[in-house]
Structure formats: C-alpha cells, structure tokens
Amino acid sequence: MPGIENIASYVPAGRASNLEPALLERFQIDEKFVRDKIGVLRRAVKGADEETSDLAVRALQALLEKTGLAADAIDALVVVTQNPDTNLPHVSALVHGKAGLAARCAAFDLGLGCSGYVYGLSVLQAFLAGNGLARGVLVTADPYSKIVADDDKNTVLLFGDAATATLLGPVPVYRAGPFSFGTRGAAHEALACREGRLAMNGREVFNFAATGVAPDVLGLLQRAGIGKDEVDAYLFHQGSRYIVETIRARLGVAQERVRLGLQDVGNTVSSSIPLLLERELENPESRILVLSGFGVGLSWASCLCKREK
Secondary structure (H helix, E strand, C coil): CCEEEEEEEECCCEEEECCCHHHHHHHCCCHHHHHHHHCCCEEEECCCCCCHHHHHHHHHHHHHHHHCCCHHHCCEEEEECCCCCCCCCCHHHHHHHHHCCCCCCEEEEECCCCCHHHHHHHHHHHHHHHCCCCCEEEEEECCHHHCCCCCCHHHHCCECCCEEEEEEECCCCEEEEEEEEEECHHHHHHEEEECCEEEECHHHHHHHHHHHHHHHHHHHHHHHCCCHHHCCEEEECCCCHHHHHHHHHHHCCCHHHECCCCCCCCECHHHHHHHHHHHHCCCCCCCEEEEEEEECCCEEEEEEEEECC
8 A cells, every 4th residue: 555755845935924903903912812813913815816726836845855756657636626727627637747647547536625634545545546657646735815805804914835745655654544534514514615715614624623623633543552652743724722732631632632833834734743743853852743734624533543664
C-alpha cells in the first residue's frame, strides 16, 4: 500500500492583517480576542491574477523540485477544492495540462472542504493500490478569498489562501490508516456558499466540531489499540485557535501534543492539515500522528499516520 513520501506547499506572499485598528473598530473586537479566540494575526491572500489552478500548480512544482521527481512519473493526480477556476473543466485537468503531466496520468477532483485532505489520502491511496499504480499526488487548493465578503465578521477574519501537494508512493515516510469518516448532512446550511458569498453560522459549526471530533478520534484510537498519550502529535484542521483548543481539552491531551499553525496564514481549508504535516516529516520524533479534518458538509474525517523511517 502506498504512503506519504513528501509534501510541498505554496503560500501566497500577500497578507492581510487582523490587527488593523480600523478592522478592530469596524467589528467591535480587540486584539486579545483576535489572538486568543481566532488565533489568526495575518491571513495569506492570493494575487488578483492567481486562480485556483495556479496555486495548485505552484504547490505541485514545489513538490517536483523538492523531490527531484519527473512530472511524467506521476500516475494519478487528485485535487481537493470547492472553488474551481470555472465549473468546467475540473481543476485537476487544468493542473495536469499546465504541469505537463503524462497522458496516461489519471486526474480528478474531490469537492470537499476542511475534511478533504484526510478523505483525499484515503481515496488516492486506495486508487493507486486498486489499479496497480506506483505514485500519485494529492493537491489541496481552496482559496476562500474568492467567496469571503470583506464586511462579514464571521468569515473574513478566519480564512487564508494556500495550496499543498502530497506525494504518495511505495517508499513512504508515513503510512496512513485506519480512517474514520462521518457526515451531518442535515446541518449543511451552517456553512454554505450562496450567490457567490460564503455564509457561516459560527456557533453551529463550533458546536459540531466541539462535540463530534474528540469522540471520533477516541474511537479511532480504540480501534487501532493506541492510547491517546502514545500519539506524538495531533494535527487538527485549523478552524480557529479556540476550536483547536476546545477539541484538545475535550480529548484530554497535553497542549504540546497539539499543533497550531494558523497565526500567519489563517484557516486554509483543506490545506491546513498538510501544512502542519509538512513540518512533521522533518521531525523524526513524530512517530505516531492523528490527523482530523472537519467542516463543510458538515463532514469530518480522521486517520492515524505511523512513521516508517
């Protein structure tokens, strides 16, 4: 079974500050609220001329440069996004063409949000194994700046733009599995895009994450026969600092085991977990990891990652 060999990312250079006095005054909040509750001090913002596929290509090119892998060695490309360049064609086809991948390379999209990276790992891993393919790349690229309104306090302070590319292959650093998935489709209106604008019921989304993620993770660990304190690092979707801290407290694990990485980029949707995981690849002491994404749908997905080398 293929596993995670490497990860590269692309974070746009542009930044928007959440500590601008005019912004704090407009939304009637203070710096302490931004630091302690939201946790995002600056948001990464793509350039006006950058499309979703452009972010994805930059992450893929960074991966090829990092690994020395030839573009024609990729057997499958999966792109996780909810905000494509256009309705047609699929973003993975655009990335395939721009990056010059081989004609025999499969390419398809997954229309998932914050749970999408974990879902994508399972899908691509199984796709490679089931079809006798050697290497695949999982790309996440979901620039919410395309749908967030500047006057919406519930969303504008949270979301940032980024893309990642994860190489799955036969000589992994981490093997992913088992997995756990779930959906509360009846609550889908809590986080939705209507007429091109993102709308979020922050309280409902928070309650969903606060009540659902910790039990899911504990169930996953129980199935795997692993104690929660045997996990070296927990990589939760970076919804907000308060959400991550609440899940940590309900799970009952030490603060140093739970990673935070949204301070200078924001909530980057499906890219938030692989941005954290990219760092763990360089840390040989991170032997057992838990990944858990949750959000749009409302959906969640969790998995274990165990280091091979």
